[in-house]
Amino acid sequence: MLTVDSLHDLKGKKVYVRVDFNVPQKNGVIRDNNRIVAALPTIKKLLEGGSRLILMSHLGKIKWKEPDPAKIEEMKKANDMAPVALALAELLPGVGVHFSPDTRGEALKKAVEALKDGEVLLVQNTRYEKGEEKNDQELAAEWASLADIYVMDAFGSAHRAHASTVGVPSHMKEAGKPVALGYLMLKEVENLSRCVEPSEADRPYVAVLGGFKVSDKIKVIDSLLKKCDKILIGGAMAYTFKKALGEEIGDSPVELDQLDYAKKCYEEANGRLLLPIDSVVTDKFEESPERKIMTVDGGIPAGFEGVDIGPKTAELYKGELSKAHLVFWNGPMGVFEQKDFQAGTIAICDGVRAIKGKAFTVCGGGDSASAVKQFGYRDDFSHVSTGGGASLEMIENDGHLPGVDILR
Numbered sequence: 366m367l368t369v370d371s372l373h374d375l376k377g378k379k380v381y382v383r384v385d386f387n388v389p390q391k392n393g394v395i396r397d398n399n400r401i402v403a404a405l406p407t408i409k410k411l412l413e414g415g416s417r418l419i420l421m422s423h424l425g426k427i428k429w430k431e432p433d434p435a436k437i438e439e440m441k442k443a444n445d446m447a448p449v450a451l452a453l454a455e456l457l458p459g460v461g462v463h464f465s466p467d468t469r470g471e472a473l474k475k476a477v478e479a480l481k482d483g484e485v486l487l488v489q490n491t492r493y494e495k496g497e498e499k500n501d502q503e504l505a506a507e508w509a510s511l512a513d514i515y516v517m518d519a520f521g522s523a524h525r526a527h528a529s530t531v532g533v534p535s536h537m538k539e540a541g542k543p544v545a546l547g548y549l550m551l552k553e554v555e556n557l558s559r560c561v562e563p564s565e566a567d568r569p570y571v572a573v574l575g576g577f578k579v580s581d582k583i584k585v586i587d588s589l590l591k592k593c594d595k596i597l598i599g600g601a602m603a604y605t606f607k608k609a610l611g612e613e614i615g616d617s618p619v620e621l622d623q624l625d626y627a628k629k630c631y632e633e634a635n636g637r638l639l640l641p642i643d644s645v646v647t648d649k650f651e652e653s654p655e656r657k658i659m660t661v662d663g664g665i666p667a668g669f670e671g672v673d674i675g676p677k678t679a680e681l682y683k684g685e686l687s688k689a690h691l692v693f694w695n696g697p698m699g700v701f702e703q704k705d706f707q708a709g710t711i712a713i714c715d716g717v718r719a720i721k722g723k724a725f726t727v728c729g730g731g732d733s734a735s736a737v738k739q740f741g742y743r744d745d746f747s748h749v750s751t752g753g754g755a756s757l758e759m760i761e762n763d764g765h766l767p768g769v770d771i772l773r
């Protein structure tokens with residue numbers, strides 16, 4: 366695969382860069398500009414070469430199924446990319462940063478033609494086009510015709526086969542134009558690939574899996590079972606496993622339609638799949654001064670639900686992590702949004718901190734990554750993925766992502 370480093374003679378070339386500027390924002394106020402910052406190395410590299418950049422990204426959701434056109438207009442307004450252009454301009458002092466309110470047609474073409482060497486054009490939200498999420502071929506062909514080179518740097522969107530992520534590069538390839546990976550993509554793909562294809566030196570390979578639903582994670586569990594030496598289970602999904610093994614789980618969340626799957630998984634793992642031996646439980650999920658919180662070994666009594674792994678499990682899991690040479694973690698161990706139920710998730714962070722420098726450690730998943738940052742462990746991990754869904758899908762699909770495969 367080509368990378369931005371292998372692109373030469375950039376002067377005057379129009380480069381379409383698919384970035385992930387899907388930033389958290391409300392009414393034009395950007396809460397966190399991390400995603401814009403993460404794309405800067407690729408942008409700067411391409412600008413240094415004297416190219417003209419056409420940046421494309423989606424922002425938020427526009428539900429095209431909505432029958433009321435006024436509501437669609439509201440959704441568009443709520444996900445207007447113009448404020449992102451201002452934020453980008455601030456991060457690129459001295460660079461001409463332009464914004465195109467048009468997502469296709471003559472006006473967009475003119476805006477591209479007006480670009481000078483070393484300038485940037487950020488195009489309005491790709492999802493303003495109904496055809497984006499359907500990978501509409503006419504739309505993709507039009508976008509592809511705007512540029513001489515394609516660069517993919519939107520890891521968080523690489524699991525989606527949309528017009529801007531798969532349609533465009535396929536048309537550009539057909540036209541004999543170069544397609545390449547940006548720096549952010551390279552880093553993500555390299556680091557996650559190691560979790561997909563561990564080497565002998567990476568063993569023991571320990572996976573930590575938590576979060577809410579077994580059904581959301583079946584493909585991840587299956588894939589990790591094939592690759593890992595140990596899988597440590599926590600989060601709400603642990604109770605489906607416990608129930609499947611005949612344990613009492615009180616009022617804990619459970620997926621009854623996944624019991625057979627969980628049992629089969631546990632048996633096939635042959636001792637490699639570990640479940641919590643104790644739990645933090647409560648009689649009331651919502652925070653209130655009267656609620657009871659306690660720690661129980663083994664089963665969970667009626668009237669209570671499990672909300673975090675207990676301290677014995679935390680020690681057991683930390684012990685497993687201390688032996689690991691490779692760690693992949695997805696899914697919090699408990700309801701980490703509530704202070705009373707954070708300890709299990711923090712324990713995993715501590716276990717990773719303890720092997721810093723000795724093991725390669727990766728966290729992937731939207732909520733897990735935000736927990737790692739929230740608790741101040743970002744620098745203890747070898748890699749915290751920027752793409753929630755994309756990092757999981759890469760593990761699930763043995764390293765394959767539509768937005769990457771198209772560049773091969």
Ligand code: ADP
Nearest residue numbers: 576577600601671672696699700730731732733
């Ligand atoms: P990720 O985004 O990292 O893949 P998930 O989305 O699968 O993770 O799960 C995260 C959610 O799971 C969090 O909101 C957390 O509160 C919830 N969760 C974890 N453990 C429990 C539990 N025991 N009961 C209820 N919710 C839980």
Ligand code: MG
Nearest residue numbers: 730731732733
């Ligand atoms: Mg999540």
